[in-house]
Amino acid sequence: xxxxxxxxxxxxxxxxxxxxxxxxxxxxxxxxxxxxxxxxxxxxxxxxxxxxxxxxxxxxxxxxxxxxxxxxxxxxxxxxxxxxxxxxxxxxxxxxxxxxxxxxxxxxxxxxxxxxxxxxxxxxxxxxxxxxxxxxxxxxxxxxxxxxxxxxxxxxxxxxxxxxxxxxxxxxxxxxxxxxxxxxxxxxxxxxxxxxxxxxxxxxxxxxxxxxxxxxxxxxxxxxxxxxxxxxxxxxxxxxxxxxxxxxxxxxxxxxxxxxxxxxxxxxxx
Numbered sequence: 001x002x003x004x005x006x007x008x009x010x011x012x013x014x015x016x017x018x019x020x021x022x023x024x025x026x027x028x029x030x031x032x033x034x035x036x037x038x039x040x041x042x043x044x045x046x047x048x049x050x051x052x053x054x055x056x057x058x059x060x061x062x063x064x065x066x067x068x069x070x071x072x073x074x075x076x077x078x079x080x081x082x083x084x085x086x087x088x089x090x091x092x093x094x095x096x097x098x099x100x101x102x103x104x105x106x107x108x109x110x111x112x113x114x115x116x117x118x119x120x121x122x123x124x125x126x127x128x129x130x131x132x133x134x135x136x137x138x139x140x141x142x143x144x145x146x147x148x149x150x151x152x153x154x155x156x157x158x159x160x161x162x163x164x165x166x167x168x169x170x171x172x173x174x175x176x177x178x179x180x181x182x183x184x185x186x187x188x189x190x191x192x193x194x195x196x197x198x199x200x201x202x203x204x205x206x207x208x209x210x211x212x213x214x215x216x217x218x219x220x221x222x223x224x225x226x227x228x229x230x231x232x233x234x235x236x237x238x239x240x241x242x243x244x245x246x247x248x249x250x251x252x253x254x255x256x257x258x259x260x261x262x263x264x265x266x267x268x269x270x
Contacts, residue, residue, distance in 0.1 A: 008035060009035050009036060009236070010035040010036040010236065010239060010240060011037075013038070013091040013092055013239070014037065014083065014087045014089060014090050014092070015029075015033075015037040015039045015090075015092035015093075015094065016039075016040045016042060016079075016083060016090055016092070016094065016128075016132070017040070017041055017042065017096055018094065018095055018096050018097035018124070019096040019097030020039075020041035020043055020049065020096065021043035021044075021045045021049045021051070022048050022051075022198060023197035024228045024231060025043070025052075025097070026041075026051075026052045026055070027228040027231075028094055028096060028228075028232045029041045029063065029094075030056055030232070031233065031235065031236050032094075032232075032235065033059070033062060034061060037062075037239075038062040039056065039061070039062065039064075040064050040087075041063060041066070042067075042068045042079060043068070043097065044067065044068070046065065046067045050065060052065070053065050064086070066083075070124035070125075071119045071120060071124050073127050076124075076127040076128055077131050080132055089135055090135060090136070091136075091143065092143050092145075092239045093132045093144045093145070094147070094235060095124070095125040095145070095146045095147060096147045097124055098124075098147065098165075098199075099116070099121065099162075100159070101113060101161035101162050101165075102114055102161055103158055103203065103208040103212050103213060104212050105157075105158065113161075114161045118168075120165075121168075122165045122168045125169055126172070129172075133185070136184075136185045137180065137183045137184075137185060140184030140185075141184045141185070142184065142185040142186070143186050143188075143241065144176075144187045145188050145190055145238050146169050146173050146187070148250065149162070149191055150252070151166065152165075153167065153170060153250060157212075158212040169189060170189045170250050173187050173189040173250070174248045174249075176248075178248065185247075186238075186244040186246075186247040188238050188243070188246065188247065188248075189249070190234060190235065190238070190253070191251070191253060192230070193230065193252075194216070195228050197228075200216060203216045204216060234253060243260070243261055245264040246260055246261065
């Protein structure tokens, strides 16, 4: 269930979406822009980012691209400096960039590939948080949405690198919400559901994915997947400030957000 939001509810807000060259990130960026935000989209592929920007601008909204490797601290710091020089501040950060990593038994995995998954999913998220938070804390205002996964909160075989990295992102979110409490910054982890993206196509089409993760194909065949727009709608709601009482929570795409807010408002100590 969605909250009733007014048009252009993010007017005058500045947003950054990582991994926005395609997939869920591109859709999230488009929804934030449609809600009135000026959106910076970041990824490694300039051509993908250009397509995202053109799609947003064609709808009469504002978007700019930044080519960046989020595992490079200097590059991430320069990205935030660029945003501040262009727009003055950052209001909304969506840490969406990620990779699935090796599939199969841990003892058969390539150690470099395994660790690179944590470099992208966890270190990349950390570096973007580290760069964005000083400005948000100083202004006592900001919203952060970290994309996680349900397999980060339940043991899942043959996906250890991805599962561990997403579990870390969820716990990082909860810890960070405690650190930023009282500083005007709200932080959320979001599971977007199983969405058909290039990442999930890798699982569906590769030999390793077909051998070790057949349940993913079953999800699509049984039509239990989710459109990326559903997660994007929730991101807009979280970024609007209406759910700040839920800072630190792991939000599922299937959650009834208004009900969660009502529970938080009526439960002592939350």
